Amino acid sequence: MSAIVPGSAAEALRDALLNGDSVAATAATRAALEAGADPLELIQEVVVPALTEVGRRFEDLDIFLPELIEAGQAGRAVSELIEAEMAKKGGSVEPEGIVVIGAVKGDIHDIGKNIVASLFKAHGFKVIDLGKDVPATRFLEAAQEYKADVIAASALMSITRASCREVADLLRTVNLSDRYVYLVGGGSVDQTYATEIGATGYAKTASGAVDVARVLLAQRSTGAVPVRSTGAVPVRSTGAVPVR
Numbered sequence: 637m638s639a640i641v642p643g644s645a646a647e648a649l650r651d652a653l654l655n656g657d658s659v660a661a662t663a664a665t666r667a668a669l670e671a672g673a674d675p676l677e678l679i680q681e682v683v684v685p686a687l688t689e690v691g692r693r694f695e696d697l698d699i700f701l702p703e704l705i706e707a708g709q710a711g712r713a714v715s716e717l718i719e720a721e722m723a724k725k726g727g728s729v730e731p732e733g734i735v736v737i738g739a740v741k742g743d744i745h746d747i748g749k750n751i752v753a754s755l756f757k758a759h760g761f762k763v764i765d766l767g768k769d770v771p772a773t774r775f776l777e778a779a780q781e782y783k784a785d786v787i788a789a790s791a792l793m794s795i796t797r798a799s800c801r802e803v804a805d806l807l808r809t810v811n812l813s814d815r816y817v818y819l820v821g822g823g824s825v826d827q828t829y830a831t832e833i834g835a836t837g838y839a840k841t842a843s844g845a846v847d848v849a850r851v852l853l854a855q856r857s858t859g860a861v862p863v864r865s866t867g868a869v870p871v872r873s874t875g876a877v878p879v880r
């Protein structure tokens with residue numbers, strides 16, 4: 637456990653998430669933030685592992701849908717608090733870029749996607765959040781409408797990761813693959829899959845998403861390395877890996 641998150645608060649938050657107790661989870665999150673915990677550390681070191689454990693218990697039939705829903709609600713409440721904290725760090729006037737983000741068609745998991753969106757905002761990007769269960773065509777329409785630089789798609793289920801491919805296929809069909817940095821992420825996606833479908837980049841974490849977007853956008857603006865070339869610089873320390 638990182639020293640940046642006080643141990644007692646981390647433990648209280650983890651227990652509250654495992655028990656699906658939104659009230660205790662938000663109280664523990666407030667306590668951790670007030671004690672100076674880094675919001676991102678809280679997500680990466682407590683929220684993600686706790687919710688992953690919830691998922692494992694659900695898979696092993698140790699808990700059932702009502703408990704999964706309660707844990708999801710607690711996770712949502714916590715991430716809203718953390719997002720508000722991260723938003724305070726934003727505020728640059730000229731956006732660093734425009735990001736269209738959503739959870740893909742068929743997927744209603746949006747906790748991670750919301751965190752990625754908040755982090756982009758906190759780093760000075762303008763974010764168009766399309767919400768959840770977003771069809772490929774909607775990603776494209778919004779990207780064109782808002783003149784986006786980045787399309788970011790989140791997928792948490794094996795069944796919905798195919799929707800990430802639909803976005804990539806659509807971009808190819810309309811000949812706009814090189815126009816946008818297309819990032820994929822979420823539990824059901826990895827670098828291999830991202831490469832396979834022809835996404836521009838993949839990141840394992842929310843901070844990795846911002847890092848990889850920055851690297852790819854910088855390459856595009858300097859023309860040093862075309863976005864979809866094979867020479868993208870890996871940002872492995874943050875789990876961010878440009879795919880192509």
Ligand code: B12
Binds near residue numbers: 691692792843844
């Ligand atoms: C909470 C939860 C729910 C909540 C969702 C609430 C919400 N508003 O999101 C509820 C209860 C509604 C739910 C419903 C279901 N769920 Co659910 N759920 C989870 C759980 C426990 C946690 C997910 C989570 O929020 N994690 C925390 C966040 C912070 O992490 P994250 O999303 O991975 O995001 C991080 C990174 O991945 C990355 N990231 C995320 N998006 C993106 C995007 C980009 C572009 C980038 C670069 C990075 C990036 O950054 C984030 C921060 O670091 C997972 C377990 C797990 N192992 O993931 C199961 C899980 C995803 N659910 C599962 C299932 C099966 C379901 C249901 C089908 C259950 C049912 N029978 O009805 C439904 C699905 C409904 C649907 N159509 O989507 C399965 C999926 C299995 C699979 N492999 O297909 C899992 C894995 C549980 C399990 N082990 O069985 N679920």
